[in-house]
Amino acid sequence: AQKVTQAQTEISVVEKEDVTLDCVYETRDTTYYLFWYKQPPSGELVFLIRRNSFDEQNEISGRYSWNFQKSTSSFNFTITASQVVDSAVYFCALSEGYGNKLVFGAGTILRVKS
Amino acid sequence: DAMVIQNPRYQVTQFGKPVTLSCSQTLNHNVMYWYQQKSSQAPKLLFHYYDKDFNNEADTPDNFQSRRPNTSFCFLDIRSPGLGDTAMYLCATSTRDSQETQYFGPGTRLLVL
Numbered sequence: 001a002q003k004v005t006q007a008q009t010e011i012s013v014v015e016k017e018d019v020t021l022d023c024v025y026e027t028r029d030t031t032y033y034l035f036w037y038k039q040p041p042s043g044e045l046v047f048l049i050r051r052n053s054f055d056e057q058n059e060i061s062g063r064y065s066w067n068f069q070k071s072t073s074s075f076n077f078t079i080t081a082s083q084v085v086d087s088a089v090y091f092c093a094l095s096e097g098y099g100n101k102l103v104f105g106a107g108t109i110l111r112v113k114s
Numbered sequence: 115d116a117m118v119i120q121n122p123r124y125q126v127t128q129f130g131k132p133v134t135l136s137c138s139q140t141l142n143h144n145v146m147y148w149y150q151q152k153s154s155q156a157p158k159l160l161f162h163y164y165d166k167d168f169n170n171e172a173d174t175p176d177n178f179q180s181r182r183p184n185t186s187f188c189f190l191d192i193r194s195p196g197l198g199d200t201a202m203y204l205c206a207t208s209t210r211d212s213q214e215t216q217y218f219g220p221g222t223r224l225l226v227l
Binding site: 033035037042043044045046047050052091095100101102104105106107 | 147155156157158159162171202204206214215216217218219220221223
């Protein structure tokens with residue numbers, strides 16, 4: 001069965017600090033997709049990144065970076081120089097392919113204080 | 115801009131009074147999903163359409179129904195809402211060309227009194 005674990009329920013940082021959100025997943029499939037979504041207070045889930053199981057390259061997009069390690073079944077998300085606008089709930093999710101449901105982790109609440 | 119639109123954004127209904135939530139998309143995606151997200155919880159899939167094929171999750175209550183009259187529109191009908199159905203309802207779409215990424219609408223916050 002698929003499972004996504006986000007062990008950090010809530011993280012508080014001061015603006016400009018770096019912060020890493022952890023995500024550990026379980027799946028029996030060899031082909032799967034991992035995602036990070038951001039949910040600000042407005043409620044909309046905003047897509048941040050997708051990784052497929054064959055692509056272990058880390059990715060950097062501005063202040064955001066992602067570290068995918070199949071050996072530890074982890075897909076961690078780092079925000080560099082955090083800003084107040086980064087305050088949101090962040091969800092890690094797993095899908096086993098086209099038309100399949102997203103299995104979400106419980107989410108991590110990130111609070112960035114000025 | 116291509117997008118997923120949900121109406122209404124906020125809905126208040128009375129216990130037992132049927133309610134319909136709508137979702138439309140301009141992305142021309144052939145898969146549409148409905149998720150329920152209760153307060154401080156992760157979204158949970160209710161059902162999805164793969165083109166016209168309806169796929170219900172095993173634990174979705176019978177009280178929840180869906181219609182997809184065409185590619186662009188999908189509706190969530192709650193026949194007799196209970197207090198426990200108070201939640202955010204999120205619509206999402208995907209297509210093979212989007213490489214499995216699901217794009218979400220802004221959600222409808224439903225309050226059952």
